[in-house]
Amino acid sequence: MAIIHARGLGKSFRVADKMPGLGGTLRHFFARRLKDIPAVRDVSFTIESGEVVGFLGANGAGKTTTLKMLTGLIEPSAGEVEVAGFRPFRRQAAFLRTITLVMGQKQQLIWDLPPLDSLRVNAAVYGISEPEARRRIDELAEMLELGEELRRPVRKLSLGQRMKAELLASLLHRPSVLFLDEPTLGLDVNAQVRVREFLADYNRRTGATVLLTSHYMGDITALCQRVLLIHQGQLFYDGSLQELTQQLAPYREVCCDLGAVYPPEAFRGFGELESLAGHRVRLLVSRDQLTGTISRLLSTFPVLDLEVSDPPVEEIIGRLFREAAVA
Amino acid sequence: MSRTLRLARVLLSVQYAYMLEYRAEIALWALSGLLPLIMLALWSGAAAAADLSLSPAELTRYFLAAFVVRQFTVVWVIHIFEEDALQGRLSPYLLQPLHPFWRYLASHIAEQATRVPFVLAIVLAVWLLGAGASGWPPPSTWLLGLLVTHLAFLLRFLLQSVITMACFWSERAAALDRLLLIPYLFLSGLVAPLEAFPPGLRRLAAATPFPSMVDFPARLLSGGEVDLLGGLATMAAWIALLLPLYLLLWRAGLRRYAAMGA
Incomplete structure (x- = not known):
């Protein structure tokens, strides 16, 4: 059963169009010119429940913009999107309980406090009882090989430990749809492998649907059977990774x-x-x-x-x- | 209900722990809010003080109360929100089933709790210096005054939250708050009790929410004469106006949110 539907999805951003130099600056100050830049154009796909799909594209291809539309962070300029039966941009509480978005280059943990404090807040926000939250934290911490790191201020953690703690915080409410944007960005090879193993294990245990963007092909080959390729805002391949490599290699x-x-x-x-x-x-x-x-x-x-x-x-x-x- | 209480308890305790990490900075903030005490020193030595309908003791009590009110009505949501929106830190908040308004409100209340020891120390020091410290109102008035001070905080928080929504349209919306600082300083009663103002200026001040933010709670705290019901009704009316306006602007602003940096 399909859990994610995107039909003719598009997003344009209005940006200032300024010429360089003093003349350009003065003209821009008095008569600001704006233009619409299409970031995503007519993207359509469906993802079945439990699938792990890789979302590939060069920088600026439209991957993150698409993920933002799928999670309801931004409103599409065109087309329709449905995730787990919800229109994401309405951001209904039931929808937000169903999904998570992990951004490798961004953090939700409170920088100066130990991750456990952020986890307490997340548990309270999602209405998870304290004993149940402790049980889930222990279970996820074991899977992620996290221990006393959860009691150290986030700023004192290594990048790998921080990323694992971010994953723990993002999965505490047991989302059934995971959007992962560069989850292994900047991690060393060992940490990348551990995060991949964790994600594969989480998918096996919970049957969660995963849409993953990564610059590391290792993430894609280790986790995804299917890939979506996006270039200049348009989808130009949707199929199995194996077929892609045979066809192109x-x-x-x-x-x-x-x-x-x-x-x-x-x-x-x-x-x-x-x-x-x-x-x-x-x-x-x-x-x-x-x-x-x-x-x-x-x-x-x-x-x-x-x-x-x-x-x-x-x-x-x-x-x-x-x-x-x-x- | 118990879930809401637990959420409030956890949010406040975690935000308090976070603010304690910045206690030295908060002590400096508390010291930087000495304006009412500086104004007290100025008014006490000025010949114009004789024109006020307040005795020297009442004047001292008013400015000391204004200092306390000012300390517990400091609002900085526009600055933190602007940074969060620009750097993409708003995005994780938007992905959780809790309106970001509550997080920012909790962080302000936690910051106020961190200020308490510094404010008490300053109040005690001024008290011990003695000038006009006699004749303080009874504890019941103090309690009511503190309650109204928190209402004043809520009003100021809501007003700044409304202005904060400009962050969805402009990358430098915090400048708007700096623009509002001048009328706030003059019309709230921070630089002088509103009773000292000419009637025309007093009428102008009364048409803004600013007197409800300092003058009304400070006069109540210092035991001055106030129209309690009228003052509370004015505060309630402003809150009733600002809250739906905030929600309306929030919904409109979210449509423009580009989740930059995220």
Whole structure:
């Protein structure tokens, strides 16, 4: 059953249009010119209950604006949106109890107090009894590997500990729809892995629906089977991550360590040269020419080591965005 | 009901803990509100004081009471709201089933509680200096005066909350509050009891909510003659006007909210 419906969703922001320099400043002071900038245009999709969907796009593509419309923070300029049967912008209490929005670069915890104080406030705001709140805090703290950190002022916590405490605060009311905007932003690799594992576990345990934006492809590949790709405010892919990589990656990556250094021209006819750094060369080779190319590489160069793999997903998607930008 | 009480208790206790982190700053704020005591010193030594219909003791009591009223009616919601709206901190509040108004109100009440020891120390110091400290009204008048002081705070909080809604239309709405500071200072009774004003100016002041914010509660606290029912009715009328206006502007403003920085 679909829990999120977006139909023809659009949002424009009115911004000042000012020319640089003193003349522009004076003109802007006396006759302010404004223009409407479309941030999201005609976006439609549905998300089934319990799905974990990745929302990808370059900076300024419209991901966060879409999330703000889905959570009711801003009113759409066009189209319709429905989340768990509610119109988000009405911000009815029952709707707000159903959702949460975690923003990696923003915090809701009170900076100078321990997270437990913010958690007490959240429990009271959502009407969770004190014993029940303690039980939920213990359960989530265990899943997130948080202990005495909850009793230290937020400002004294590391970025990873703070993010985990933010997640705890955002999930205390057991929302069934999670909007996560860059939840692992700035975290080290270990902390990223722990947050991903926690989110996967939370989804398994509660059946919550998750819409996730991230710049880290690791988040997307670890958590999402389905992705939405947005570019310049428009949705241009909605489907499985696996299909996307197959469709867009008819190549394999061949990485060789060579016994000598060669100029880039030496690799002409061996696929697309991705990088050449000293003795190490990375080539993108078409899948149907893989065997032949490898035999020729082995016979032409003194190959010390050779590795064949799928190119990283971020490279595939980056290529897709670059192609879309050119088009 | 018990849920609401628990929410109020938790919000106030957490906000109080937060404000205690800034106790040194709050002590300085309390000291920076000495204007009524400075005005007392000025009026006490001025020849014009003879024109007032107040005795020196009444004048001292009035300004000391005005100092107390001023301390418990300080409102800064516009500054914090402007910052929250600009930096995106308003967004998490909007995503919870509690109107942000209550959070800001709780933080003001918690800040007032933090001020209490500093205010008491200053009042005691002035009291011990002795000038005009005799003839204070009975505790029942004090209690009523404190209650009215809190109503005055609510009125000032509502007035500034209404102006705060300009933050949805302008990025520098706090400037509007600075604009209101001058009429507030002169027409509220902070620089002189309104009784000292010429009749025309007194009528002008009476047409604004400012006398309800200082003059009325200060005169009540200091044991002066007041029209209690008339004063309370004026406060109630202003609150009845400002509250729906605030709610109307809040709804209109939210439609313009761009959740910047979030």
